[in-house]
Amino acid sequence: MPSSITGQLALVRAEMDSRPPGLIHHVERVAAEALDLAAHWDLDPARVELAAWGHDLFRSFAPADQLRMARECGLALTPADEASPLVLHGPIAAAVLRARFAVTDDDVLAAVRDHTLGLGQMPLIAVVILLADKFERRKRERDPVMREIRRLARRDLNAALLCWADWKWVQERTHGWSSHPVHWQARTAWVRDHHFEAGLPGRVREEEFETARS
């Protein structure tokens, strides 16, 4: 197994070759977007590219296969995961990248694992991959608000993350979809951090979030 990032990236790209062309093109757009952000925020492009190519390694797998693989990887499944197995493709990819592709970079693995739902504390690479995944060119064309979030990400990555979470919240409430508890926890932490940084009093209580969630 290669110990260099270049070798790991070559293996992951070769594995992606067997995936549907539409998914490969999405990953190419995410990698381009993430590398652009990496240059802006002075992040190591090789690590960012590895995370970008790994993030959707199992995105195209059927829900039943994702549940099976998650169990094989030893992931703890919640009722929310069982209801939407698609959210498991990041955690599965992170586990497989570590076990089969010898990826040991914790920030890269976190970026792959948490790119769908987010997490309260994320390394910069993970924030970059999550955002690039949401505002790659095709998604900006589909939803113009992503252009604004992309613009904001050049000024303040955490603010862009929070804006994306707000957009997601509106989408979920508009369509009557529930929020995944892991994402909601992350969102709650991002709001708290934002209030702390802005010097706002800690007025947001857990019950208010719980009410807003339903």
Ligand SMILES: [Fe+2]
């Ligand atoms: Fe994904």
Ligand SMILES: [Fe+2]
């Ligand atoms: Fe993706």
